[in-house]
Amino acid sequence: MSGGLVTQLAADDNSIVSMSGGEALFQISASVNGIIYLDGTGFAVDETPLVEGDKLSNYGALIENGDYDYYDGRITGTLADGTALDTQFRVYNAGQYAGTADIIIGTPPVPVCHYKLMYDLNNDCRADLADLALLSQVWLIDCSVDPGHAECIPLDIDGDGFNANLDCDDSNPNIYPDAEEIWYDGINQNCDDESDYDQDQDGFDSVSHGGTDCDDTNPTIYLGATEIANDGIDQDCDGFDLEVSSGGMVWSSIDEPGEFVGDMSKYEVTNAKYCQFLNDAFGSGDITVGLDDFVYGADGFNTGADFVGDVYYDLIGPGYTYSGATNGGAARISYDGGVFTVDDAGFEDHPVTYVSWYGATAYCNYYGYRLPTEWEWQAVADHTEADPYDYGCGTDIDSIIANYSDSTHPDGTAAVGDFGVYGYGLSDMAGNVWEWTSSVSGIYRIVRGGSWYNADYYCDVTHRSSYSPSGTAGTVGFRVCRDSAPIIPMTWVSIDDPGVDDDGDGTPDHEGFTGEMSKYETTNAQYCEFLNAALASGDAYVDGNYVKGSNGSNVGSDFVDETYCRLDGPGYTDNGATNGGAARINYSGGFFTVDNGFDNHPLTYVSWYGSTAFCNYYGYRLPTEWEWQAVADYDGTFTYGCGTSINNSIANYQGSTHPDGTTVVGSFGTHGYGMCDMAGNVWEWTSSFLDPTYDSRITCGGCWDFPFDYCTVSNWYYGYSDSTYNYLSFRVCR
Known part of the structure; x- marks a missing residue:
């Protein structure tokens, strides 16, 4: 006991005491959630140096004394006013008195007041006895706990005209309700709690900031939006405008000089489209139906070239039970009373199967299209030299992005486009059905792309197979192309x-x-x-x-x-x-x-x-x-x-x-x-x-x-x- 110890300092009953000078103390103690802050330098407990923020309870010895367990020790140092400190301390926050009581090195935090409280004389956001006399501080009103109290009057700390109860950041005068929003800076200036990366407020963040909105200035454009055909705008952010013409055919315009320049159908030709052709060609005398349930070519009045007597389509082509499919790839078009129909509901948008090369080419001739060569097909499927594809769906393949033998669809084929859009904006260039090309290999015709029935390696862009031009199968269909300049849009001249x-x-x-x-x-x-x-x-x-x-x-x-x-x-x-x-x-x-x-x-x-x-x-x-x-x-x-x-x-x-x-x-x-x-x-x-x-x-x-x-x-x-x-x-x- 040195230095003429004459005073004891205690903090209890939830009080906060700060000690930076004064008389030497013979004991300091904290209990009942009270806190003492010691402001000064050179503090040590039993010669162990302390730093700003240290709590003495972490250094004291635990004394178990029945109902009065506490931490005990001795602290030395110099208070902020130069007073030497060599004092016993006790912290009562053990046993049944365990709580937040402690003695802490440093100064108490300065509270930021967002409210003006009457009788808060020391501006500590509380009205308590400390405002009348620096004695034990008993909290009476705490606006941080009860901001709705009648004595809690909101302040406008940053001077932007909005009090703290309305201002989402009352420390920044540039942030307040209805402030001008600065997009993409990560700060919500206008306090609307909306994403700072969704400028058009359509619910989708900009693609340049990790979202899926390809035009964040237009609320009608985002991933999954309804696409408007032929308007030159990509509403659904799939990278392409929907181009519809010629009986609902959807085209992707491609410009790959030396390999393919023109339009290629985005989807494989469907049962519905081929059914339409059969009805049109039957009406113009360009096909006949045999007693064997095959559709054959005839010389009608359509100007497109015909293949007279050759098989176009097998009306009763059977399905396969394979790779999880029952009746997979079966023919879905029937004929009765002079009319062709897609007789199985739900298969209108599946790719046509059991169509021969003659039947696919006749379809093209009838409407002014053509089949791609196998190299044109490959040029489109493998995308660009800068972004080469191994498969028609990208650099890799799985059953999520392509319909091949691992996909196990119950009907074999799937609706065209179900597996997404890739490369130049085309679907099903890997799997679903093999696709006829115009290329010849001996007496056969080349097919490309693999099918629902085949393993993944058949879907490689370089893989090729061949069939007889009169042959039909539940795994073979086609897509079409045309040599067409881009459609000229309405163009205005101001005069x-x-x-x-x-x-x-x-x-x-x-x-x-x-x-x-x-x-x-x-x-x-x-x-x-x-x-x-x-x-x-x-x-x-x-x-x-x-x-x-x-x-x-x-x-x-x-x-x-x-x-x-x-x-x-x-x-x-x-x-x-x-x-x-x-x-x-x-x-x-x-x-x-x-x-x-x-x-x-x-x-x-x-x-x-x-x-x-x-x-x-x-x-x-x-x-x-x-x-x-x-x-x-x-x-x-x-x-x-x-x-x-x-x-x-x-x-x-x-x-x-x-x-x-x-x-x-x-x-x-x-x-x-x-x-x-x-x-x-x-x-x-x-x-x-x-x-x-x-x-x-x-x-x-x-x-x-x-x-x-x-x-x-x-x-x-x-x-x-x-x-x-x-x-x-x-x-x-x-």
Whole structure:
């Protein structure tokens, strides 16, 4: 006992005491959850040095004394004011008094007050006796425990105008409710508790920050969203837009120079699609059904090449019991009373089986497709040199991503696309069914890709097998391809033309045009898309070889029962063309399709009613005669829509001698405001009347079968609103 020890310091009853100086002590003790903080330097217990934060109970000897067990020891050191400390200590937190009582080296933590408490004189977030006298501190009100107490008044610590009960971080003035959110910084500035990596708030984080949203600025785009066909947008984030044409065929456009450039069907041809072909071909006399339940080729009136007398399809092809399947790969199309149907519900979207090479090729010939060569097939299946695939589903294979013998599906085949999308956006390039190619090996034809029946190594992109072209099996189907340029989308040109002052009096002699006009004449593909949409919405119907207007659900005005277009419009053999300007849109099985290779040609055999109905459906309009001329003559200096002069290299008119009459829109270059084919290719409907009595309308621009002088910007022709022609189409404006 040294230093004139005169005082005892005790902390109990949940009190907190801080000791940094004063008289020397003969004893310090803590009990009943009380805490003493010793502030100073050089502290040691029994010569063991202590550091900031050490608790003396960890160094004292446990003294068991009945109901009063405690830790005992002696501490030396120097308090913050220089007072020497050489003192006995006791900590009562053992036995039945075990609790949080302790003596701690250091200063008590400074509380951060988020509330203003009346009578909190020492700003420690409590109103207690310590605020009146520094005696034993008895807690009366603790706002950290009871923030709703009437005495707890929230503060705005960071001065951002939001008190602590509303502000999710009251230490940062840039964070408060409705603050401007800074995306992708990991901080929730606006206190909405939503993900900082989901800018469009569609519930999916951005792919650049570990999520599945490929466009985090658009709430309609995310993994699994509903895909809209042919709009150039990948809504479901699978890497590809859904392209639908030709009877619902889904295409993937591929550009791999030297190996394959064109479109390949995303899926293997299904039972439903092959069933449609059989009905179409039966109706056109291109197939027959034998008494042996085989479908054979015949020479009908479809222009596609036939294989007369060769087997196309086996109607009673049996299934296999193998690899977990019962009746696996069986033929699913039946024939009765002149009609083919997919007779097993649920198999419409399974790949067709029991189809021969002749039957697969005949399908292609009928619709203007073709089978890929085996090397084209491999070029697509193995993806790119920069990202080479060993299988059509990637660098590895398992039963989750491909249907082969380990997959054990009860029907053998699975619905096309069930195993995902890979590489160029195709499905089932590994497994499901072998796929016919056009390649020959002796008297056989090559198949690729493996099937549900085969082991994984048969699905390797380099593996090849072969079958007789007339053979059929429950493991063999096909997919198709086409040599097609990408479909040209609606493209707009912004124009501000005040009109032309021909006589120099300061007033335009005909109106100008301010707005947007389509760069190209409306194509077969664009009008085909309209017909399918209008048919589905009840705004059009098919009447023999004509499509007519109906009052459907689309809000655009309809022309009920008026002719919109003619489906069998004949072409002319003239001016170097054979079947020039013929109608190129067909209707079969509930779908409109375009003849192969004519997607991007301008539409023909469309009436003024059909042109205006297209505009009304999509919110466009036809230009007036003078608006059309204002754009065609550019700044008033153009004699033709292609410039001050005309020749067959810059416009398609009589003398151009193109074999189909019409040519792909834009083939003759861009002129004036950035427009194409304002001279030649096809005449274009305007909204202007020639004679309301006879319901005739003015047309402009000339066409492939008229002389050059009809292509002047001031020339005009006419057509009757309900009539269709092989040289007349339209472009739109808005």
